[in-house]
Amino acid sequence: MPFIEYRAKAKNLINIDHISMIYKNSAKKEVVALKDVSLDIKEGEFVSLLGPSGCGKTTLLRIIADLLDPSAGSVRIAGQSPRENRLRQKYGMVFQSPVLFEWRTVRKNVCLPLEIMNVPREERERRVDSQLDMVGLSAFANSYPFQLSGGMQQRVGIARALAIKPDLLLMDEPFSALDEFTREKLNEDLLDIWHKTHKTVVFVTHNISEAVFLSDRVFVLSPHPGRLSSVIDIDLPRPRTQDTRESPEFFALVSKIRKSFEGVYKLS
Amino acid sequence: MTRPKVFITIAWIAGVLTVWEIAAFLLADAFRDPMAATKLPYPQSVVVTIGNNASSLAQAAAVTLSKAVIGFAIGAAVGYLLAVLMSISRIAEQIAFPYLIVSQMIPVLGLAPIIFNLVRNMDASRIVIAAYITFFPVAANSLSGFKSVEAEKRQLMFSYAASKGATYAKLMVPFSLPYLFAGLKIAAPMSVTASILVDMLGSKSGIGVKLLYSLYGGQTDIFWASVLTSAAMGIASYLAVLLAERLCVPWRAAALADSGGRNE
Numbered sequence: 001m002p003f004i005e006y007r008a009k010a011k012n013l014i015n016i017d018h019i020s021m022i023y024k025n026s027a028k029k030e031v032v033a034l035k036d037v038s039l040d041i042k043e044g045e046f047v048s049l050l051g052p053s054g055c056g057k058t059t060l061l062r063i064i065a066d067l068l069d070p071s072a073g074s075v076r077i078a079g080q081s082p083r084e085n086r087l088r089q090k091y092g093m094v095f096q097s098p099v100l101f102e103w104r105t106v107r108k109n110v111c112l113p114l115e116i117m118n119v120p121r122e123e124r125e126r127r128v129d130s131q132l133d134m135v136g137l138s139a140f141a142n143s144y145p146f147q148l149s150g151g152m153q154q155r156v157g158i159a160r161a162l163a164i165k166p167d168l169l170l171m172d173e174p175f176s177a178l179d180e181f182t183r184e185k186l187n188e189d190l191l192d193i194w195h196k197t198h199k200t201v202v203f204v205t206h207n208i209s210e211a212v213f214l215s216d217r218v219f220v221l222s223p224h225p226g227r228l229s230s231v232i233d234i235d236l237p238r239p240r241t242q243d244t245r246e247s248p249e250f251f252a253l254v255s256k257i258r259k260s261f262e263g264v265y266k267l268s
Numbered sequence: 269m270t271r272p273k274v275f276i277t278i279a280w281i282a283g284v285l286t287v288w289e290i291a292a293f294l295l296a297d298a299f300r301d302p303m304a305a306t307k308l309p310y311p312q313s314v315v316v317t318i319g320n321n322a323s324s325l326a327q328a329a330a331v332t333l334s335k336a337v338i339g340f341a342i343g344a345a346v347g348y349l350l351a352v353l354m355s356i357s358r359i360a361e362q363i364a365f366p367y368l369i370v371s372q373m374i375p376v377l378g379l380a381p382i383i384f385n386l387v388r389n390m391d392a393s394r395i396v397i398a399a400y401i402t403f404f405p406v407a408a409n410s411l412s413g414f415k416s417v418e419a420e421k422r423q424l425m426f427s428y429a430a431s432k433g434a435t436y437a438k439l440m441v442p443f444s445l446p447y448l449f450a451g452l453k454i455a456a457p458m459s460v461t462a463s464i465l466v467d468m469l470g471s472k473s474g475i476g477v478k479l480l481y482s483l484y485g486g487q488t489d490i491f492w493a494s495v496l497t498s499a500a501m502g503i504a505s506y507l508a509v510l511l512a513e514r515l516c517v518p519w520r521a522a523a524l525a526d527s528g529g530r531n532e
Binding site: 101 | 418420421423424425426427428429430434438439442443445517519520
């Protein structure tokens with residue numbers, strides 16, 4: 001894989017500059033969800049935002065997606081604000097739950113963003129076919145979401161996010177509700193898709209081995225207040241397979257990240 | 269209908285008829301009540317009366333029902349539009365909702381004569397009252413449907429930079445359909461009842477008139493035939509909405525049937 005060279009040449013796609021996020025909770029007390037977070041994400045890179053609940057990883061993803069406005073700091077995506085980026089439909093989002101429309105078949109669910117973007121019918125059908133093929137759900141095109149397993153539903157969510165051909169894929173704990181076996185399978189499939197499409201992926205997770213398995217770099221966030229505590233380069237060779245998970249290098253990285261959390265919890 | 273459902277329906281009808289038959293027998297032949305035919309005639313005699321008066325009953329029913337249907341349709345449209353408006357704007361909701369609640373505190377029995385005095389037209393009164401009865405359950409249920417749309421679904425549409433129109437067409441409206449139908453199912457028989465009520469305010473035709481005249485004129489058989497016809501109208505209106513729901517919200521019935529539990 002000429003992958004390492006590709007990364008070295010890549011320029012930054014996302015610049016996150018001194019982002020803070022403070023909001024008032026129900027008791028009118030100020031909660032610092034993110035405190036002074038700065039990081040850059042390269043074009044074509046697969047990064048994870050990793051940390052326990054309350055570390056602000058989802059908040060940060062939502063700021064990138066323009067679903068939240070930061071209290072301070074700025075985010076630029078290919079030189080644009082998150083709002084401009086969203087209005088140009090430059091990212092695809094995958095949520096923790098599949099967020100499928102129950103009244104639409106699998107095919108129509110994947111088609112949804114294309115309808116909104118007024119993509120011509122023929123082009124729409126073509127793209128839906130190729131997306132369904134990529135996630136291996138062609139046989140279920142005319143099924144309704146309730147007829148699919150949780151893992152299959154989440155695949156539909158991924159196909160839908162990729163259907164608009166976004167530069168950026170934002171994933172908010174997409175596999176956290178799935179069982180371990182399904183999750184590992186989907187991790188491998190996601191990497192396959194990523195190799196084929198060369199998207200930039202920002203992946204939020206609280207699962208250390210998932211972050212290590214998938215990512216080029218892992219941004220470790222710690223809670224109360226949410227801040228960036230370390231950046232771990234994952235130099236495991238690609239393509240990564242089941243064997244990767246059993247390699248000593250993999251275990252070393254997982255244990256390194258786990259140790260970095262021990263410090264956090266001793267303090268709290 | 270599935271086989272157990274058919275069985276339940278038959279058992280139900282048979283049960284009602286049996287109890288009715290026994291009660292009528294007790295009144296008429298066991299206790300020899302001289303007023304038995306007024307209090308509770310035999311079901312078969314009512315059926316015979318319906319058969320003998322089929323065309324006049326149907327005519328009366330059509331007068332009442334047709335206006336109820338028009339009023340129901342208008343009320344449903346107004347109610348749904350109100351719900352859309354209230355879901356778009358919180359201010360609109362805060363302004364409109366108290367009126368909705370107050371509107372439900374005015375009894376139809378009191379409102380109907382007022383409306384009749386205003387419009388001086390029986391058909392228009394029937395339509396207005398049926399619409400009035402319909403709009404509230406439709407508005408309240410649909411609004412609750414719009415509010416039940418999960419945040420993530422709305423965020424998904426937001427992430428596509430979808431317009432308000434597209435968001436409503438592709439998400440809010442289809443999502444709220446089951447809620448709309450819940451409201452319609454409540455409203456349909458009520459709008460029929462309302463239309464019958466207006467009949468009784470001095471109309472010259474309609475099933476309500478038949479009920480009233482036959483009751484005061486001592487035509488017990490016609491009275492009971494009219495009661496059954498009214499009931500059939502209410503049930504038919506409900507079944508019509510149920511059928512429309514099956515057609516408009518097919519995914520829901522399929523999902524329920526497929527959820528693996530015992531639903532039926």
